[in-house]
Amino acid sequence: MLSYRHAYHAGNFADVMKHTVLVQLLQYLTRKATPVCYIETHAGAGTYDLQSAHAAKTNEYQDGIGVFWNDVSLPGAMQTYLELVRAGNPHGKLRQYPGSPVIAQRLLRAHDRLELYELHTSDFALLKNECRGARRVRCHHGDGLSAAIAMVPPIERRALVFVDPSYEMKDEYQRVIETVQRMHRRFATGVYALWYPVIDRRLVDSIRRSFEESRMRHVLNLELLIETDDRRPGMRGCGMVIVNPPWTITADVQPVLALLAERLGRNGSGACNISQWVDE
Numbered sequence: 001m002l003s004y005r006h007a008y009h010a011g012n013f014a015d016v017m018k019h020t021v022l023v024q025l026l027q028y029l030t031r032k033a034t035p036v037c038y039i040e041t042h043a044g045a046g047t048y049d050l051q052s053a054h055a056a057k058t059n060e061y062q063d064g065i066g067v068f069w070n071d072v073s074l075p076g077a078m079q080t081y082l083e084l085v086r087a088g089n090p091h092g093k094l095r096q097y098p099g100s101p102v103i104a105q106r107l108l109r110a111h112d113r114l115e116l117y118e119l120h121t122s123d124f125a126l127l128k129n130e131c132r133g134a135r136r137v138r139c140h141h142g143d144g145l146s147a148a149i150a151m152v153p154p155i156e157r158r159a160l161v162f163v164d165p166s167y168e169m170k171d172e173y174q175r176v177i178e179t180v181q182r183m184h185r186r187f188a189t190g191v192y193a194l195w196y197p198v199i200d201r202r203l204v205d206s207i208r209r210s211f212e213e214s215r216m217r218h219v220l221n222l223e224l225l226i227e228t229d230d231r232r233p234g235m236r237g238c239g240m241v242i243v244n245p246p247w248t249i250t251a252d253v254q255p256v257l258a259l260l261a262e263r264l265g266r267n268g269s270g271a272c273n274i275s276q277w278v279d280e
Contacts, residue, residue, distance in 0.1 A: 005123065006166070010048035011061030011097040013264045014238040016068070016081075017224045018164065018195045020256055021240050022100055023084070024077040025160055025193060026107040028246040035111045037154035038104050039161045041144030041179070043116040045123040046130030047088065048097045061097060067263050069094050075255040100162060101127065105134065112136060115151055117144030145179045152187035159187065164195045173203055177210045184216055184243060191244045198223065198237035201230055211241065211277050219278035220245040224257055225271045226264050241277070250274055 009015070029036045050061050068074065068082055084106055088096040098106075101116050108114065114137040118124040124141045131137045140147060145165070152159060161183060165172050173196075180192050198204060211219045225237035242249070254274060261270035 005054060005120070006044045006099070007048050007052060007054035008058050009060050010055060010099070011050055011066070012064040013060075013224070013226055013260070014064075014195075014197070014235070015061075015097070016064045016264070017222075017238055017257075017260055018240060019100060019103055020078045020081045020260075021222060021242075021253060022103060022162065022193065023081045023107065024249060024252055024256075025191060025242070025246065026104060027077060027080065028249070029158065029160055029191065030107065030109060030112070032158075034158060035113065035156045036108065037151075037156045037159040038108060038112065038114045039148050039151050039154075039159060040100060040104070040114075040116050041148050041161070041163045042165045043101045043118045043123075043127055043139070043144070044099045045118075045126035046099050046101050047126075048099060049095065050097055051095050061094075063264065065097060066094060075259060076252050078256045078259070100164065101137075102130065104162075105131070105137065108136075110136065113154070113156065114138070115148075116140065117142060117147055119143050145175055149179060149182050149186065152183050152190060154187075157189075159190045161190055161192045162195075163193065167197060173207065174210075177207060180243065181210075181214050181216075184214075189244065191242070191246075194241040194243075196239050196241070197235045198225060198239060199235050204239065207241065208277055211243075214278070216243055216278055218244050219276070220249065221273075221275050221277050222253060222257060223273045223275075224260050224264075225273075226261075226269070227266050228269045228271055 088098050117140045118127050128139045220242045223239040227236035257272035261272040
């Protein structure tokens, strides 16, 4: 049974990192006039109330989006990301946090398409309600890792596949890698973005080896650490693996990751890294 609810963690440091990168990818893809298909395998609830009992239990957003809430000038896509969060809080107080489906809806155009998958029954109901009336959006109640493979190649011939699981199940690390590999074999030109937590460095190393051994030609890894001491338990960072990354993203995201490491690092121990896992 699934027990993970992102409402406990909405707006935390990992959300700030992953959603800023997502904004960057969507901005890149929408520069061309041709339509884009956005596929998300773990869509969540759509929007999160940061004053709810779930969020109040951890208050993780205070050390994430809360750090930047009053900033007026941020680098690159991070400024757009902050403006998207503020758009959902018109009275100026940080209360609502948009999940990736909402961010994608706000950045994509009328002729783009969104296919959103969520397995958790309660979160799916919230997601469906959030997306009601949006003709270009389809919400699916089911296992996105299994279902999304059949979605590619899309009729648009351009797509961003966002894979953001909870890693609640022991086999999920391997499943997500295999899913991305299978989708890539069916649709080699798609952009695939895979988020992962940094809890055990050995798991991250295994993800890297899997991509190195794959037939994918362009794989970029972005990593943010808020705690560099790997002897302490818990999530001390997160990363994004991007297959077929935009050629400008390294230069665009470097100042953003550096700022996140500086502002979100615990006791000055933040760090970031950008590396090519696989190149031509």
